[in-house]
Amino acid sequence: MIYVDRTITVNQGTSKMDEPVILYRGDHEVSVRFTIVNQSVKFGSDFNMIEYENTPHAQLIILSPTKEAIFSDILRCEEGVAVFTIPQELLDELQEVGKYSFQIRLYDYDQGSRITIPQIKNGIVIREPIASENN
Numbered sequence: 143m144i145y146v147d148r149t150i151t152v153n154q155g156t157s158k159m160d161e162p163v164i165l166y167r168g169d170h171e172v173s174v175r176f177t178i179v180n181q182s183v184k185f186g187s188d189f190n191m192i193e194y195e196n197t198p199h200a201q202l203i204i205l206s207p208t209k210e211a212i213f214s215d216i217l218r219c220e221e222g223v224a225v226f227t228i229p230q231e232l233l234d235e236l237q238e239v240g241k242y243s244f245q246i247r248l249y250d251y252d253q254g255s256r257i258t259i260p261q262i263k264n265g266i267v268i269r270e271p272i273a274s275e276n277n
Contacts, residue, residue, distance in 0.1 A: 200216070
């Protein structure tokens with residue numbers, strides 16, 4: 143499995159990521175491992191929200207450039223990070239090239255309580271490769 147690590151910092155009602163996730167049309171089975179620090183609903187500095195709150199589940203909500211919402215399954219967090227695989231369906235057609243915004247929801251053990259972090263604007267960028275097998 144190929145993966146990339148990203149850190150999201152939540153501060154004063156905004157979320158910022160250390161760098162966008164850049165993928166190319168035709169990529170597939172790429173996982174993104176998100177560490178979320180400084181959750182603004184708590185007081186503290188630079189703590190990992192998933193580890194500190196012992197948050198065991200997360201969900202990724204992606205908003206396409208055409209404003210279509212894509213919801214992942216609610217998945218188990220791994221070692222303090224929320225891990226999501228970008229679906230191949232998001233990376234296989236020319237009209238899917240563009241900039242995507244997203245949010246992450248964190249859930250407690252029984253999924254009866256959740257908190258959503260502020261959106262990351264243009265956090266996932268899908269580009270056209272210089273060449274592809276189907277051209």
